[in-house]
Amino acid sequence: MNGFKTLDDADVAGKAVLTRVDLNVPMKDGRITDDLRISRILPTLHELSRKGAKVVVLSHFGRPNGKVVPEMSLKPVAAALATALGSPIAFAEDCVGELAQDAIAKLKPGGIVLLENTRFHAEEEKNDAEFARKMAALGDVYVNDAFSCAHRAHVSTEALAHLLPSYAGRNMEVELKHLTAALEVPEKPVAAVVGGAKVSTKLELLGNLLSKVDKLIIGGGMANTFLFAQGREVGKSLCEKNMADTARDILREAVARGCAVVLPDDVVVAREFKPGAASKVVPADRCPADQMILDIGPVAAARLGTLLADCRTLVWNGPLGAFETPPFDAGTVTVARTAAALTAAGRLLSVAGGGDTVAALRHAGVAEEFSYVSTAGGAFLEWLEGKELPGVAALQKAA
Structure with a gap:
């Protein structure tokens, strides 16, 4: 651009x-x-x-x-x-x-x-x-x-x-400068964090990122759909079961393009979705039938921190869990703070934006510590999708 x-x-x-x-x-x-x-x-x-x-x-x-x-x-x-x-x-x-x-x-x-x-x-x-x-x-x-x-x-x-x-x-100029550096001419390896509720709303985004990034980290409700597509039990979690075939197509395409799709190793589950709800950590394939996945677990968060430490560029769109409702904010907060620390150390160019992303990074206290946080919603998403x-x-x- x-x-x-x-x-x-x-x-x-x-x-x-x-x-x-x-x-x-x-x-x-x-x-x-x-x-x-x-x-x-x-x-x-x-x-x-x-x-x-x-x-x-x-x-x-x-x-x-x-x-x-x-x-x-x-x-x-x-x-x-x-x-x-x-x-x-x-x-x-x-x-x-x-x-x-x-x-x-x-x-x-x-x-x-x-x-x-x-x-x-x-x-x-x-x-x-x-x-x-x-x-x-x-x-x-x-x-x-x-x-x-x-x-x-x-x-x-x-x-x-x-x-x-x-x-x-100047605002337009700075925005385009960072977006170009993040996806058009990035320093590799490049990672993308894509969270949010539904796979169906981010198909074009995922399709474009497969050819742009080395590691595609999927979180939020979207991850549940991918876990289900792999035959894992997701209990009462938010999950687009009708998108399982599409998720499997994306996973196959990722392999063909040499892009590693990263799903959570462990997850935080609860019977109720409310502040302070009783919760526990279980392996990603062991969600009880009467519970729902609401965040990534500590093992997953630590793994993502290690993964980001090996990358040079990060694009972030969407939270990893239900960050608005503690204790289901821990995964997003942990990974966001790791990305911010790597940015401060000069090891990572971090660009974020779209949807709830700004709110999630502010909640983690690191919105000012990323290389650039876009105030754009739809425009940022369409740029991620590769649209003019x-x-x-x-x-x-x-x-």
Whole structure:
């Protein structure tokens, strides 16, 4: 993934720069509960402002389905963004038309304005050409700093790149740099941790990784399906028994490609899935009929630590167990901390993202200790699946 221009190539002084970011942050009772996405875009906004651009910030928020939904206004986010930036910013009640034009006209070089939710217009998600021209007319330059939205071919994420001089923001640049280093041109051996509930939702991901990595570590509910496919008893565990043939196909393909699939040696089982439930460790093929597998066991966790110590690159997507519910977090926490320690020692490039991964690494206290943790969900997964991301492809074509 390369071939795009960055802010190093952009002349932005005195120009209106349409800057697509991802401000779709979690909120509760009008307060942002996780500001990681805000902190990630600050370098781009600060740099554009410092270089004298008139910074016009574009983002979606929630899924208003092309209608104005007051609860999905970006106005509350504007206040949080201003606090994070350490300077006031303006807010426009629309992302096209006179309200947006007037707000931009009032900007001085270095000033920043946040436009209202792009998805208040149905044309945004339809990638409508006329709507794209209206939005492009607001600016002189386009910067995409929203990798987490790059899998969507929308006006603000894709079409604008074809209508204005276009560049990747610093967040986008850093993300693509790490993703390229992790799977496109990795230092080998490469390991991938893939967890989560269902094999059926990650077939394309598994298929792509078989040709990219040396060791494929499978955990979570997915591992139960593979254990079942090998004829092992999984009791009342979450298990897609109808996917057994598919799991066996994946295992055969892995052998053909020289990829070692790693399943747990031992597991933590319990009769009930609740915090503090009575549990025990058993071999992976000895799950009692009246119990369920909820985590990998200590032997499996130790084995994975040894395995990672022999690798140079790690891609992580999904927890190894039901980490939200102690004591079934131990496996994920142990392996995550091992990966973080190897990263700190300069022995491992570790890149993680997608789904519950960020929450799991935060729970383990190591989210800041991996080489890179992506805030992208769907985009990260589609990248793992080997798919072309429209937002990235548009930047490459523009270059």
